[in-house]
Amino acid sequence: xxxxxxxxxxxxxxxxxxxxxxxxxxxxxxxxxxxxxxxxxxxxxxxxxxxxxxxxxxxxxxxxxxxxxxxxxxxxxxxxxxxxxxxxxxxxxxxxxxxxxxxxxxxxxxxxxxxxxxxxxxxxxxxxxxxxxxxxxxxxxxxxxxxxxxxxxxxxxxxxxxxxxxxxxxxxxxxxxxxxxxxxxxxxxxxxxxxxxxxxxxxxxxxxxxxxxxxxxxxxxxxxxxxxxxxxxxxxxxxxxxxxxxxxxxxxxxxxxxxxxxxxxxxxxxxxxxxxxxxxxxxxxxxxxxxx
Amino acid sequence: xxxxxxxxxxxxxxxxxxxxxxxxxxxxxxxxxxxxxxxxxxxxxxxxxxxxxxxxxxxxxxxxxxxxxxxxxxxxxxxxxxxxxxxxxxxxxxxxxxxxxxxxxxxxxxxxxxxxxxxxxxxxxxxxxxxxxxxxxxxxxxxxxxxxxxxxxxxxxxxxx
Numbered sequence: 001x002x003x004x005x006x007x008x009x010x011x012x013x014x015x016x017x018x019x020x021x022x023x024x025x026x027x028x029x030x031x032x033x034x035x036x037x038x039x040x041x042x043x044x045x046x047x048x049x050x051x052x053x054x055x056x057x058x059x060x061x062x063x064x065x066x067x068x069x070x071x072x073x074x075x076x077x078x079x080x081x082x083x084x085x086x087x088x089x090x091x092x093x094x095x096x097x098x099x100x101x102x103x104x105x106x107x108x109x110x111x112x113x114x115x116x117x118x119x120x121x122x123x124x125x126x127x128x129x130x131x132x133x134x135x136x137x138x139x140x141x142x143x144x145x146x147x148x149x150x151x152x153x154x155x156x157x158x159x160x161x162x163x164x165x166x167x168x169x170x171x172x173x174x175x176x177x178x179x180x181x182x183x184x185x186x187x188x189x190x191x192x193x194x195x196x197x198x199x200x201x202x203x204x205x206x207x208x209x210x211x212x213x214x215x216x217x218x219x220x221x222x223x224x225x226x227x228x229x230x231x232x233x234x235x236x237x238x239x240x241x242x243x244x245x246x247x248x249x250x251x252x253x254x255x256x257x258x259x260x261x262x263x264x265x266x267x268x269x270x271x272x273x274x275x276x277x278x279x280x281x282x283x284x285x286x287x288x289x290x291x292x
Numbered sequence: 293x294x295x296x297x298x299x300x301x302x303x304x305x306x307x308x309x310x311x312x313x314x315x316x317x318x319x320x321x322x323x324x325x326x327x328x329x330x331x332x333x334x335x336x337x338x339x340x341x342x343x344x345x346x347x348x349x350x351x352x353x354x355x356x357x358x359x360x361x362x363x364x365x366x367x368x369x370x371x372x373x374x375x376x377x378x379x380x381x382x383x384x385x386x387x388x389x390x391x392x393x394x395x396x397x398x399x400x401x402x403x404x405x406x407x408x409x410x411x412x413x414x415x416x417x418x419x420x421x422x423x424x425x426x427x428x429x430x431x432x433x434x435x436x437x438x439x440x441x442x443x444x445x446x447x448x449x450x451x452x453x
Contacts, residue, residue, distance in 0.1 A: 004335040010294040011313035011360050034358070041356045042336045044314070053313070057361040106426020107404065108353045109337055194338070194425040 004045045015058045020169050021144045027052045028166045035078055036113040038105075039121050062171070067093065072177040077170055081110040081118075081128060094175065095289045096184035096202045100131035106194050116170050119155070122162045125197050125221045129156075131186045133218040133226050134202035137175040141168040156225040181207040183289035187281040188220075189273060191264070197221055198265035199274060201281045205236065205289075212236045217278065222257035222270055229256045232278065246282060250275030296360035302327060303372025311359045318342040318354030321369065329371040329399045330354055333428070340427030343400035344369055351407040353426075370399035373406065382406050385444035386437075393431030401427045405441050414445055 011034075014020045024031060031052040034040055040053070056062060062077040067089035075084075084090050084101035091098040104110055104127050118128045119139070129152075138149040141164055152173075155163050164170060188200035200220040206213040215236035217229045232252050239245055252275075259270035294313045299306060302325060309324050321327040321344070333341030335355050342354035345368040373380035382405045385391070392398050401424070408415065408423040415423060420441045421434070429437060 006314040006316065008293045009313055011296065011358060012294075013296075013360070034361070037358065037361075038337055038353075038356050041316075041358070045335060053358075055358070055361050106337075106340070107407070107423060108340060108343055108351045108426045109356075111350050112352050112356065193422065 006041065006045050007049055009044070009051055009053050012052055012054045013058050014054065015060075017059060017061070017142065017169065017171070018144075020054060020056065020059060021142065021167070023052070023054050024167045024169060025144055027054075031166070033120070033169065035117050036080065038109050038113040039117065064172070065090075068177070070177055071174075073175040075115050075173045075175070077114065077116045077172060079115050081105070081113050081115060082107075084115060084128070085110065093178040094131075094135055094184065096131040096134055096186040096204060096285075097128065097175075099186040100127040100188075100200075100202065103188065103193060104128060116173060119152070119173065120162060120164065120170060122156050122158075122160050122225065124159060124223060124225050125200065126226065127186070127188060127197060127200055127220075130200050130218050130220045130226050131184075131202045132173065132175065133228065134186075134204045134216045135175050135184060136204070136216060137173050139164075139173050140171040141165070142171045143167045143169070147171070153228075159224045179206060181213070183207055183285040185281050185285035185289040187277055187284060189277060196264060199259075199270050199277060201274075201277045203278075203281050203285050203289075205241075205282070205285050207286070211238065211240050213238070217282075219253075219257060219274065219278070221264070222259040222274060227257070229253060229278070231256055236282075241282065241286065246279045249282070250279045253278045296363070298360060298363040300325070300359075300362060300364075301366040303367075303369060309359075313358070313360060315359045316355055317344070317352075317357040317359045317362055317367070320359035321354060321367070327369045327371060330369050331396055331399060333396070333400075338426070338428070339397070340400045340404060341397055343403050343427060345403050345407060349407050349410040351404050368403065370402050373402065380406065381447040382409065382440075382444040385440040385447060389436055389440035389443055391432060391436040391440035393429075397427060397429045397431075401429065401437065405444060408441070409445055409448060413449060415441070417442075 032050045034053050034055040064076040065079045066074050081101045081104045118126045137152050184204040186202040188197040202218045204216045215233045217232045220226045254271045259267040297310050321330045331341035333339035337353040337356040344354050404427045
């Protein structure tokens with residue numbers, strides 16, 4: 001076991017977004033952004049070293065969580081997991097995200113941890129990140145010269161590595177507005193409920209007259225990043241979702257994932273249960289995943 | 293390392309202090325201000341021994357909060373729950389239901405229950421058990437704690453008085 005004494009660093013407390021961007025430009029890679037801190041402070045007590053920590057604590061305008069039927073959902077950088085759980089709009093229109101937030105970690109951590117922090121962590125196990133991957137969304141990344149949008153589809157590059165440049169701050173995430181017939185759900189397996197997921201899955205299906213028009217199927221803990229399952233999505237797209245089809249989908253899942261042995265589970269077990277979990281999350285979306 | 297002058301209101305009392313950047317809220321409370329009712333357990337946000345309430349009823353882990361980011365915050369520790377010499381109903385329910393064994397988790401656990409009952413004054417057993425996630429007790433097996441929460445819920449609603 002390593003030391004749990006937090007290493008030395010300078011905490012910087014900017015009071016506006018431009019001030020944050022200036023600090024990021026100055027310190028580049030020798031700097032970490034602190035919002036909820038539930039991952040960062042643990043990392044700083046173990047093997048992560050950085051000389052500067054830029055806190056968003058005093059920065060106004062980043063805690064907006066708003067929904068508009070035409071614009072969709074906007075999640076600011078300081079929106080916590082608890083904010084998501086409390087949002088009736090998220091519960092109604094984005095069931096997958098609400099379900100992931102509801103079971104996320106513990107009440108204390110939900111009160112502190114942020115949704116965007118979960119995305120920035122680029123963990124292959126992130127529950128809220130996974131639900132958002134299935135729902136789709138664009139991150140607004142801002143630096144001193146402007147803002148660019150990056151789709152979640154292009155954001156996670158490898159374990160812990162994202163498309164964010166060191167001088168950029170993720171300002172918000174925009175999730176598209178709910179569409180007619182859209183159904184979504186999230187499911188996971190853990191040893192105890194406050195444990196990190198050993199495997200998790202989320203789907204967003206667009207249904208019309210009992211036929212799946214299109215599907216986004218995302219899975220965690222089965223590769224170096226969260227992944228989508230394109231072959232499974234292709235099987236579901238244009239098809240009526242029958243028990244037979246779900247059987248075929250379930251078999252296909254194992255062919256699309258590359259799980260490893262680690263402290264939470266084994267590759268073998270993950271491969272065995274992955275198909276079952278995907279089948280389960282599709283059924284949950286179809287029965288309880290209405291977006292209205 | 294930078295130092296930061298901050299003011300915390302702890303259990304209603306304003307306290308000024310100067311903390312280095314890496315000082316956790318837990319260490320500031322225990323080492324700098326003497327609120328040793330807040331406990332150090334795992335140091336990584338899993339056990340809940342360091343739980344405190346911010347601005348009334350929001351539970352957080354003191355071990356995963358930097359003191360310097362909490363300037364101006366109002367913090368409640370377990371020692372701040374009693375009013376006018378009377379224990380909080382949650383504290384009294386823990387005593388009356390024998391929900392304390394070694395007592396190390398108790399301050400954090402009691403604060404967590406205050407937070408839980410504020411959000412949901414009449415929780416089911418399942419809601420109590422999921423609400424208690426993040427506060428680990430290695431003695432009781434939780435049964436007595438769940439009973440204490442149910443008792444506290446009844447007392448605070450005025451049932452049986």
